[in-house]
Amino acid sequence: MTTAEYVDYLIAAASGDGTLPDVGNFYGNEFHSPDENDYLFSEDPALGLPWAKIADSTVSDAEKAISAAVEAFPAWSATSVTVRAALLNKVADILEPLSYKLAVLESKDQGKTITTAKEVDIPRCLHNFRAFGTSILNHTSTSTIQSEPISALNIVTHDAVGPAVLICPWNLPLYLLSFKLAPALACGNTVIAKPSEMTSVTASVLAVAFKEAGAPPGVVNFIFGRGQTVGDYLVKSPAVKLVSFTGSTAVGKQIAIAAATTNKKVSLEMGGKNAAVVFPSVDIPDTVATLARSCFANQGEICLCTERLYVHADIYDTFLDQFVRETRKWQVGDPKDAKSRVGALISQPHFEKVNSYFKLAKSTKNAVVHCGGPVQLPELQKGYFFAPTVVSNVADDSKLLTEEIFGPFVVVSPFKTTEEVIRKANSGNYGLSASILSQNIDEVTTVARALKVGTVWANCWMVRDLRMPFGGTKESGSGRDGTAGDSLDFYSEKKTICIKFGQA
Known part of the structure; x- marks a missing residue:
């Protein structure tokens, strides 16, 4: 054959x-x-x-x-x-x-x-x-x-x-x-x-x-x-x-x-618990489009997907509002439909795992769930569909920010100084990849050199050249x-x- x-x-x-x-x-x-x-x-x-x-x-x-x-x-x-x-x-x-x-x-x-x-x-x-x-x-x-x-x-x-x-x-x-x-x-x-x-x-x-x-x-x-x-x-x-x-x-x-x-x-x-860092110099509409893809591509089931999003306090409110709007555009649907941008999670156990973090976010005091959660499609009622989820106002030691979720799920947090965001991005056990969004070359190089990860993307995500080494640090x-x-x-x-x- x-x-x-x-x-x-x-x-x-x-x-x-x-x-x-x-x-x-x-x-x-x-x-x-x-x-x-x-x-x-x-x-x-x-x-x-x-x-x-x-x-x-x-x-x-x-x-x-x-x-x-x-x-x-x-x-x-x-x-x-x-x-x-x-x-x-x-x-x-x-x-x-x-x-x-x-x-x-x-x-x-x-x-x-x-x-x-x-x-x-x-x-x-x-x-x-x-x-x-x-x-x-x-x-x-x-x-x-x-x-x-x-x-x-x-x-x-x-x-x-x-x-x-x-x-x-x-x-x-x-x-x-x-x-x-x-x-x-x-x-x-x-x-x-x-x-x-x-x-x-x-x-x-x-x-x-x-x-x-x-x-x-x-x-x-x-x-x-x-x-x-x-x-x-x-x-x-x-x-x-x-x-x-x-x-x-x-x-x-x-x-x-x-x-x-x-x-x-x-x-x-x-595994990974990848961070993205957004500085005030970015073009916000372009940046939210790039980061939405980094968070939700392949239903978030990519080891390189962003699960932690740190945004400078000067643009935090504006950015969060536009990012949530962009996230809601990601249509969940039949994988065969060309209009669908989010398909189904791999299995019921994995669906339940992702949903457990959604329930944790809903029950966490002061946390804000802006969008997302389980989805039941009329024509595919037994499918494992989950809408892209954005959560904010979460403590640094929350499981939402420390454990790999491996689904269409991201937590957005503010930062004030470069030193603070480097510390936050490097916290935790994983070190696979990270993204930096900035038009300031000093910010890009300073943060990139300080991050304890295997790959850093600046103003892009998942751009791969096979001639470059790929892998992770720490428990990644x-x-x-x-x-x-x-x-x-x-x-x-x-x-x-x-x-x-x-x-x-």
């Missing part, structure tokens, strides 16, 4: 033809039913109903995928970077004509609007494969010639590490999976990918695409199911040499501890990704080779 044929099969199911497609594990270039023949339901968050069945894998399933990756590693790690780059580019070429259909599937599985998937997720997935395919061809290593104490040539090689486990979250399924798959394969590793059990369907499309593109058996493998079952086993397996994880801080810490027992290389991209993670060495360093082992010149 070609990738196009497989996508059409899934699209038919997404269109409501009564079929619940089975997504089995993929190893050895074939799909396999789980050993115990158990499946999980993948829900359409907009309908609150199952639309696909995902393998509920066990340890025996994971062992087979690991074995396939181990067997394939010697040959794949010995291939040239030209071969690996060609594979990544071929996968992108196969997927690109299917972009709109992939956006439909991503929306169906995750709840985001088709527009978001079409404009963000799918283009970035294609870009990831092509960017790393190009980067590996142009990657250079350090070399030196020394004359003392002897004459010698020193060169550095980048060796493949071994079978790599890639654990991905549910918020940007294809986008983030491709951000791990591409560099891992480019460096010569074989992979076992473990997508979230809530959003595994489009990962199965990647499996078919890699086979069609000519990936040898065992190079790319997918295990589906629960993290506490197969994810834990994959991380602890001595045969796995590297783990890359994106997800919650709580799970990331568990993975770090588990991986330490076999001294694996580990990269963790975890460890390690960096990016084509200009960061990902390639993580997914390879550096080895120095010293060759003496002349006679022994």
Whole structure:
């Protein structure tokens, strides 16, 4: 079956033809039913109903995928970077004509609007494969010639590490999976990918695409199911040499501890409680539009979304009024409707989590809830819809300002001095990203240098150049990704080779 044929099969199911497609594990270039023949339901968050069945894998399933990756590693790690780059580019070429259909599937599985998937997720997935395919061809290593104490040539090689486990979250399924798959394969590793059990369907499309593109058996493998079952086993397996994880801080810490027992290389991209800082020099209408997107894009289900908004006291009242007006323009609706800017939250448990913070805000003395809350759409009454929410007048130590909500929810607070806002922005356990809005270059540079985060955006948000390092500080993670060495360093082992010149 070609990738196009497989996508059409899934699209038919997404269109409501009564079929619940089975997504089995993929190893050895074939799909396999789980050993115990158990499946999980993948829900359409907009309908609150199952639309696909995902393998509920066990340890025996994971062992087979690991074995396939181990067997394939010697040959794949010995291939040239030209071969690996060609594979990544071929996968992108196969997927690109299917972009709109992939956006439909991503929306169906995750709840985001088709527009978001079409404009963000799918283009970035294609870009990831092509960017790393190009980067590996142009990657250079350090070399030196020394004359003392002897004459010698020193060169550095980048060796493949071994079978790599890639654990991905549910918020940007294809986008983030491709951000791990591409560099891992480019460096010569074989992979076992473990997508979230809530959003595994489009990962199965990647499996078919890699086979069609000519990936040898065992190079790319997918295990589906629960993290506490197969994810834990994959991380602890001595045969796995590297783990890359994106997800919650709580799970990331568990993975770090588990991986330490076999001294694996580990990269963790975890939670965030990102702040934005607004100074008086901004153009307020432009700024509120930028910040609304930073707060509510993808239903706020992006680790980089803004959840804390600090506005200078001189413009606080005016800004807050315009920001609330802008927020109310963000239409909640059917993800298939092009007019919808906010789709459905991923699941009922996550809906209840976000709603618990809404209830906390409503019950907090002096707090003001300006807009937002649960939404029930007449045509989608079982869907998990939540309107963009703006809250103000909240104490600094409130859970609303210290805990990651991961939904369309932001708290707006005033500040008077630069020193005060730096202290507030740096408070808490997270350090993933931040935004600064100012037309004063001194304000921008002073605050940017002082913030304890991995990425600072000035007068923009989520502008990504893959050549730049990406990652978090504190409890937002460890390690960096990016084509200009960061990902390639993580997914390879550096080895120095010293060759003496002349006679022994």
